[in-house]
Amino acid sequence: NDTSMQHRNLNHMTREERFSEAMRRTLYALKVLLPREGWTPVGPEMKYLARAIKEFTFIIHAGVFIPCIMSYGTNEQIAKWFPLAADFRIIGTYAQTELGHGSFLRGLETIATYDRANQEFIINCPKITAMKWWPGDMGKSANHVLLMAELVIDGKKYGMHGFMVQIRDLTTHEPLPGVTVGDIGAKLSFESVDNGFLYLQNVRIPRENLLSKLSEVHPDGTYIKKGNQRLMYGSMVRVRVNLIAHEIVMPLAKACTIAVRYSAVRRQGLINPSKEEVPVLDYVAQQHKLLPQVATVFMAHFAAKQLVKMHHDYSLEVEKGNTSQLPELHALSAGMKACLSEQGAAGAEIVRRACGGHGYSCGSGLPFIVNRMLATCTYEGENTVMQLQCARYLIKCADQAKKDKLTGSVWYLSDFSNMSCTAQTFGDLQEPSVLVKLHERRAKCAVQHAGKKMQNMVKNGTPAHDAWNMMATLLINAARAHIMQYVVGTSVTYISELSCSASLKKILTQLCALYALHNINSNCGDFVKFGCLTSAQCDLAQEAEFNLLKQLRPDAVGIVDSFDFTDDILQSCLGAYDGNVYERLFEWAKQAPMNKTEVHQDSYQYLQPYLHEGRDVLEGRGRNSKL
Ligand SMILES: CCCCCCCCCC/C=C\CCCCCCC/C=C/C(=O)SCCNC(=O)CCNC(=O)[C@H](O)C(C)(C)COP(=O)(O)OP(=O)(O)OC[C@H]1O[C@@H](n2cnc3c(N)ncnc32)[C@H](O)[C@@H]1OP(=O)(O)O
Numbered sequence: 001n002d003t004s005m006q007h008r009n010l011n012h013m014t015r016e017e018r019f020s021e022a023m024r025r026t027l028y029a030l031k032v033l034l035p036r037e038g039w040t041p042v043g044p045e046m047k048y049l050a051r052a053i054k055e056f057t058f059i060i061h062a063g064v065f066i067p068c069i070m071s072y073g074t075n076e077q078i079a080k081w082f083p084l085a086a087d088f089r090i091i092g093t094y095a096q097t098e099l100g101h102g103s104f105l106r107g108l109e110t111i112a113t114y115d116r117a118n119q120e121f122i123i124n125c126p127k128i129t130a131m132k133w134w135p136g137d138m139g140k141s142a143n144h145v146l147l148m149a150e151l152v153i154d155g156k157k158y159g160m161h162g163f164m165v166q167i168r169d170l171t172t173h174e175p176l177p178g179v180t181v182g183d184i185g186a187k188l189s190f191e192s193v194d195n196g197f198l199y200l201q202n203v204r205i206p207r208e209n210l211l212s213k214l215s216e217v218h219p220d221g222t223y224i225k226k227g228n229q230r231l232m233y234g235s236m237v238r239v240r241v242n243l244i245a246h247e248i249v250m251p252l253a254k255a256c257t258i259a260v261r262y263s264a265v266r267r268q269g270l271i272n273p274s275k276e277e278v279p280v281l282d283y284v285a286q287q288h289k290l291l292p293q294v295a296t297v298f299m300a301h302f303a304a305k306q307l308v309k310m311h312h313d314y315s316l317e318v319e320k321g322n323t324s325q326l327p328e329l330h331a332l333s334a335g336m337k338a339c340l341s342e343q344g345a346a347g348a349e350i351v352r353r354a355c356g357g358h359g360y361s362c363g364s365g366l367p368f369i370v371n372r373m374l375a376t377c378t379y380e381g382e383n384t385v386m387q388l389q390c391a392r393y394l395i396k397c398a399d400q401a402k403k404d405k406l407t408g409s410v411w412y413l414s415d416f417s418n419m420s421c422t423a424q425t426f427g428d429l430q431e432p433s434v435l436v437k438l439h440e441r442r443a444k445c446a447v448q449h450a451g452k453k454m455q456n457m458v459k460n461g462t463p464a465h466d467a468w469n470m471m472a473t474l475l476i477n478a479a480r481a482h483i484m485q486y487v488v489g490t491s492v493t494y495i496s497e498l499s500c501s502a503s504l505k506k507i508l509t510q511l512c513a514l515y516a517l518h519n520i521n522s523n524c525g526d527f528v529k530f531g532c533l534t535s536a537q538c539d540l541a542q543e544a545e546f547n548l549l550k551q552l553r554p555d556a557v558g559i560v561d562s563f564d565f566t567d568d569i570l571q572s573c574l575g576a577y578d579g580n581v582y583e584r585l586f587e588w589a590k591q592a593p594m595n596k597t598e599v600h601q602d603s604y605q606y607l608q609p610y611l612h613e614g615r616d617v618l619e620g621r622g623r624n625s626k627l
Pocket residue numbers: 026030041049053056057058059060062063094096097102103104105106136230231233234236237239242243246247326327330378379380381382385389392393
């Protein structure tokens with residue numbers, strides 16, 4: 001109810017206006033509005049914030065920079081920088097990606113050279129490709145960066161390390177000497193975020209600014225390794241785990257709310273020629289577009305909760321020095337981020353397109369969501385690279401499964417029980433246990449298929465790295481199959497253990513079955529190729545999905561209402577709770593800057609002469625008039 005937090009009409013703002021407005025809202029929210037324990041908003045306000053986050057800035061500061069201080073800093077460094085960052089007295093970002101490298105971290109070129117005489121690091125970007133490029137909040141907001149750079153001592157390289165580097169004066173906000181920094185310009189989305197570039201030339205920082213939880217440099221230049229160096233990649237794992245809820249589940253839920261509500265209101269065409277125009281939601285084709293995406297929201301939410309719990313348990317173990325769960329967590333978080341962002345971004349576009357012309361209007365709120373979700377396929381680990389990381393772990397586990405009984409998310413790779421499907425009716429294929437088994441079998445076969453292909457190539461003399469490269473598409477498919485079985489399996493378990501009303505459990509079970517069947521029907525080639533289903537059973541799977549669409553149609557609006565988005569959060573003329581689509585669209589359009597005058601003077605100057613000429617022509621006075 002606080003008007004300071006009401007969304008302005010963002011679509012009618014310039015990029016710079018949106019940047020300033022986002023800064024205003026974010027700081028107002030965090031400094032004035034929200035109760036905080038430490039630095040994070042807590043309680044119901046956090047729920048609000050997660051919904052309102054779309055036009056917030058300082059997300060990298062809050063979601064990456066501060067957690068990195070906690071992960072990579074010693075107690076002394078945390079005590080020094082955490083309070084400053086938590087109170088926004090320093091604004092930071094995570095500066096890792098460079099103009100020339102993003103995925104291949106061993107290729108990063110920014111150098112931090114230790115100067116023993118002065119006990120300092122000298123930071124340099126030796127060439128243009130070494131310039132940091134993309135970090136959020138870096139162009140105009142941040143005055144510090146957590147800089148990921150190659151540590152060099154006496155000419156020897158020690159790999160990527162994290163350094164705290166101040167880039168702007170804390171009073172004037174001007175760039176410091178040796179610092180060239182700015183915004184990288186217009187992007188597909190994230191209009192309110194100043195993703196930036198950063199060119200560092202001979203910037204000196206104290207030795208104490210190397211974040212030293214995992215390694216340190218003594219005054220004499222001695223390098224000490226203190227822990228599992230793969231923990232240096234830990235911040236990326238944490239963000240991949242967290243972003244599923246914030247940047248995939250939440251936006252897809254918003255898009256589904258808008259599209260389902262609009263489809264219940266929009267009447268277009270006839271099903272029965274003798275009846276009146278129907279709501280487009282009555283078309284099965286429309287249900288087939290929308291309802292599987294609604295199901296994806298729930299299943300991704302349940303799977304993400306399980307992954308967050310896994311990451312939390314892992315973090316407690318790491319504190320005790322046990323990093324044994326890291327490989328599985330890395331593979332799962334990389335695979336989940338890639339596969340769910342792929343599904344989510346595609347799903348948001350499917351539901352946008354299902355809203356016809358008005359879905360193409362920014363007044364629907366859908367283009368904003370679609371464009372924003374597309375970024376999830378690239379940042380925090382480009383999806384292809386992440387899927388291959390997941391596949392790398394799966395291939396290793398498949399080899400190990402030949403001699404050991406596996407546990408955790410890959411347990412099914414050592415399940416050699418009979419997994420043939422005996423389904424005879426479409427009802428059999430709506431059974432959660434049947435759907436879980438089908439996904440486990442498909443994943444196991446996909447992993448083994450990719451592994452076998454590579455083994456055969458190597459046996460025939462192909463170098464292992466070439467076999468890997470040539471089978472990449474099969475490996476990516478194996479990663480997708482693994483994640484789908486994880487999402488279906490964890491969701492079935494989660495729903496079965498949920499204490500809720502029978503009617504709610506029935507709906508959730510139907511949504512879970514719809515998600516699984518939609519995945520089967522979208523990938524039936526795999527399920528038949530690997531002998532999971534016969535061709536006849538594939539027909540039953542389609543019948544089972546259509547049956548669920550029919551069962552869920554009556555509750556479709558109620559289900560998306562349960563996401564509990566306010567109109568202000570949705571920012572959509574199509575998805576507002578009152579359903580007054582047309583009045584809202586008209587009011588929204590009238591507010592467009594283009595309509596602040598009846599005649600657009602800037603363009604009229606070009607049009608006017610022709611208008612006069614046209615009149616001359618009509619009245620027979622034109623240059624070459626034949627009239
Ligand atoms: C202010 C108001 C708000 C307040 C409220 C706060 C709420 C905030 C919450 C926000 C939460 C989320 C929202 C996020 C919003 C999104 C913002 C977007 C931010 C984007 C940031 C970025 O993009 S940062 C940059 C990301 N970049 C990457 O991910 C790079 C990807 N590349 C890599 O990770 C590596 O290069 C790669 C792994 C691909 C290869 O590395 P390499 O060293 O070559 O290793 P390999 O040879 O492949 O493998 C060697 C072994 O290492 C293992 N391994 C690799 N990576 C990891 C890892 N991460 N962890 C553990 N182990 C790893 C690998 O498995 C190999 O092991 P093996 O045993 O030898 O097989």
